[in-house]
Amino acid sequence: MEDLSLFSRRDFLRGVGAFSAASLGFWAGGCESCVQQIQNRPTRKNIQTLWAANPSDPVITTYKAAVAAMKALDTSKPSDPRGWQYQANIHFNKCIHRNWLWLPWHRVYLFYFERICRKLTGDNSFALPYWNWNTHPAVPDPFWDTTSPLYDSNRAITQTDQADASYIGTSVLQNILNEPNFELFASGPPPTSDLHAGPDATGMLEGTPHNNIHGFVGGDMGAFHSPLDPVFYTHHNMLDCMWTHWNIDLNNANTNDTSWTNFAITDFVDENGNPVSVTAAITVLYPIFSYQFEPCSLMTAGQGAKKLQGKELEAFLRAGAPSKLEFGPRFELRQSVTTEVDKPSTSAITVEPGALAGALQGGSHTRLVLTVGDVEMPPKRDFFVRIFLNKPDVSGATPIEDPHYAGSFGFFFDESGMKSQEGAAGMSAAPLTGFLVDATPTLQKLNQAGSLSSNEVQVSLVPVPYARRQATGERLTLRRLELAVARF
Amino acid sequence: MTPVVHGLLVWALLIGGARPGGQGPEGYQDQREAAPPRVMLTNDRPSGYFPIDQQTLASAPPILVVRITSVVNPDRTPFQVFVYLSYQSRAGQSEPERILIGNFGFYPPDHPSAFLLRASTAFRKLKTTSSRPTDVRLLLEMRRIHEAKPWTPVEVTVAPPEWRDQ
Numbered sequence: 001m002e003d004l005s006l007f008s009r010r011d012f013l014r015g016v017g018a019f020s021a022a023s024l025g026f027w028a029g030g031c032e033s034c035v036q037q038i039q040n041r042p043t044r045k046n047i048q049t050l051w052a053a054n055p056s057d058p059v060i061t062t063y064k065a066a067v068a069a070m071k072a073l074d075t076s077k078p079s080d081p082r083g084w085q086y087q088a089n090i091h092f093n094k095c096i097h098r099n100w101l102w103l104p105w106h107r108v109y110l111f112y113f114e115r116i117c118r119k120l121t122g123d124n125s126f127a128l129p130y131w132n133w134n135t136h137p138a139v140p141d142p143f144w145d146t147t148s149p150l151y152d153s154n155r156a157i158t159q160t161d162q163a164d165a166s167y168i169g170t171s172v173l174q175n176i177l178n179e180p181n182f183e184l185f186a187s188g189p190p191p192t193s194d195l196h197a198g199p200d201a202t203g204m205l206e207g208t209p210h211n212n213i214h215g216f217v218g219g220d221m222g223a224f225h226s227p228l229d230p231v232f233y234t235h236h237n238m239l240d241c242m243w244t245h246w247n248i249d250l251n252n253a254n255t256n257d258t259s260w261t262n263f264a265i266t267d268f269v270d271e272n273g274n275p276v277s278v279t280a281a282i283t284v285l286y287p288i289f290s291y292q293f294e295p296c297s298l299m300t301a302g303q304g305a306k307k308l309q310g311k312e313l314e315a316f317l318r319a320g321a322p323s324k325l326e327f328g329p330r331f332e333l334r335q336s337v338t339t340e341v342d343k344p345s346t347s348a349i350t351v352e353p354g355a356l357a358g359a360l361q362g363g364s365h366t367r368l369v370l371t372v373g374d375v376e377m378p379p380k381r382d383f384f385v386r387i388f389l390n391k392p393d394v395s396g397a398t399p400i401e402d403p404h405y406a407g408s409f410g411f412f413f414d415e416s417g418m419k420s421q422e423g424a425a426g427m428s429a430a431p432l433t434g435f436l437v438d439a440t441p442t443l444q445k446l447n448q449a450g451s452l453s454s455n456e457v458q459v460s461l462v463p464v465p466y467a468r469r470q471a472t473g474e475r476l477t478l479r480r481l482e483l484a485v486a487r488f
Numbered sequence: 489m490t491p492v493v494h495g496l497l498v499w500a501l502l503i504g505g506a507r508p509g510g511q512g513p514e515g516y517q518d519q520r521e522a523a524p525p526r527v528m529l530t531n532d533r534p535s536g537y538f539p540i541d542q543q544t545l546a547s548a549p550p551i552l553v554v555r556i557t558s559v560v561n562p563d564r565t566p567f568q569v570f571v572y573l574s575y576q577s578r579a580g581q582s583e584p585e586r587i588l589i590g591n592f593g594f595y596p597p598d599h600p601s602a603f604l605l606r607a608s609t610a611f612r613k614l615k616t617t618s619s620r621p622t623d624v625r626l627l628l629e630m631r632r633i634h635e636a637k638p639w640t641p642v643e644v645t646v647a648p649p650e651w652r653d654q
Binding site for chain 2: 097098156157161164166167172175179181183184187188200201202203204207208210211212214215216218222223224
């Protein structure tokens with residue numbers, strides 16, 4: 001299964017650090033509405049703090065309503081994959097633990113769970129709260145009201161029992177956050193094709209706070225049916241918060257092993273109950289584009305950690321920080337291009353002879369970046385798009401191992417957010433978005449093979465249906481293709 | 489990443505080691521016996537250890553893999569395993585000193601796994617200790633998550649430690 005990232009999978013090979021350096025600036029320049037949406041993405045908050053301020057906080061109210069609605073589906077429509085039991089069964093039957101895929105797998109789980117909560121409650125601003133066991137070692141109060149859908153009578157503890165500092169204390173968690181090695185932080189590679197079988201290698205985040213909180217709460221939480229307890233999602237949200245902090249704020253890189261980056265997570269459904277497929281690499285982007293965490297004590301205490309918010313985030317996006325990119329020549333094709341599933345399109349970008357030479361010769365700080373810009377968000381998104389360079393005879397059957405393959409992108413933005421912006425602006429056209437691909441390796445390869453013209457690069461876009469989706473006739477329209485030389 | 493596994497068995501013949509079935513941290517003796525291929529921790533004897541040879545001590549490998557090969561825990565009692573470097577700092581001292589390497593639990597509580605721990609900080613502390621440490625061991629200790637609740641039968645088998653350079 002190939003990577004369906006917004007950008008080329010090659011952007012992810014050095015983890016989110018390289019991604020943020022190379023890509024955010026482009027994004028900001030190419031899609032103003034996206035910047036606004038990113039800025040306003042939902043903030044995941046500490047559920048205990050919310051409760052202490054107001055037990056009827058909208059986040060808690062929505063979470064209760066969502067869980068109630070999902071539990072209701074168990075009886076009204078047991079086959080609905082958004083049902084409470086069904087969602088728990090996904091974990092019971094498919095969960096990944098004891099290897100480095102456990103983090104992205106659970107991130108996707110929470111991502112779509114959150115969207116299901118929004119859909120079933122109509123609260124499109126809902127952000128899944130987290131249980132900060134570091135600051136509140138007892139299971140948070142909202143989970144103890146016996147009349148609430150958040151209550152689980154099977155827990156092995158009481159409301160006053162506290163998790164031990166040996167696994168959620170500040171020094172222990174800081175020690176984990178200070179670990180730069182991905183495997184030690186996040187667990188090691190799965191040694192066999194069977195992801196659910198050993199031998200394996202559990203890292204510190206999983207082995208210490210993750211495992212022990214499951215054991216501490218006990219009952220449903222102590223076994224693989226743990227999502228039957230609503231506290232499960234808030235527990236894993238805290239782990240996701242720690243991964244986000246480690247990854248983005250502390251600038252620690254995830255593994256660049258392609259068995260991780262390209263691993264396709266296909267066990268979940270979206271808010272409409274449709275199956276989804278997400279690669280691990282794309283999950284790195286979720287906390288940048290789709291949600292954020294409010295700062296917590298752990299985030300402000302570590303290694304100069306700084307969580308970007310509001311104007312800081314905007315500035316970061318506009319500047320493309322932390323690494324500054326300088327643009328050399330840009331070669332743009334401004335014309336409407338429409339492509340369709342089973343009907344690839346090919347366009348040619350005219351380039352100045354010799355302008356790409358430096359990057360083609362392998363300068364380590366020069367990249368050739370292809371922007372697929374002013375893309376109209378397709379109304380139906382049952383497909384992703386592969387990009388090939390200088391291969392006009394391409395088709396949906398052309399393998400990604402083909403030397404002309406440059407990358408792919410898919411669509412995962414919050415449609416409701418897009419629509420609300422669209423409505424506010426009084427627009428009727430489809431929202432626009434944009435994608436980046438690091439075209440350097442492909443163009444270098446073609447250059448070495450002598451199949452690169454000195455004054456033209458052909459860009460072929462191939463919409464490919466997702467597995468088990470009927471996408472015939474679905475189309476994509478864009479108005480800008482650009483090839484730029486970027487130095488960093 | 490290539491694991492570097494040191495010859496613990498050979499060195500243990502000279503240094504002494506834990507007996508199969510586990511051993512509590514009741515003090516060290518100058519035993520000269522073969523190291524066990526495994527250490528077993530139980531609810532009755534929740535501590536055990538592996539000797540650490542001089543070569544490992546000298547190289548102070550930064551990463552430790554503790555491989556739990558089996559967990560028998562029919563009541564699914566949640567527990568943790570704490571991993572220490574333990575050593576004698578003074579001759580005749582009954583209680584060894586301990587430096588925590590890390591701790592981990594199990595999810596679910598009867599599923600074995602291998603656990604990756606950062607050992608470099610503990611080795612650094614060991615080297616900077618004021619006394620001259622002797623009889624350095626890798627000490628494993630099992631503790632219940634809910635200390636107020638009694639143990640139920642638990643049996644954990646630990647493979648010899650794997651030390652890694654990266």
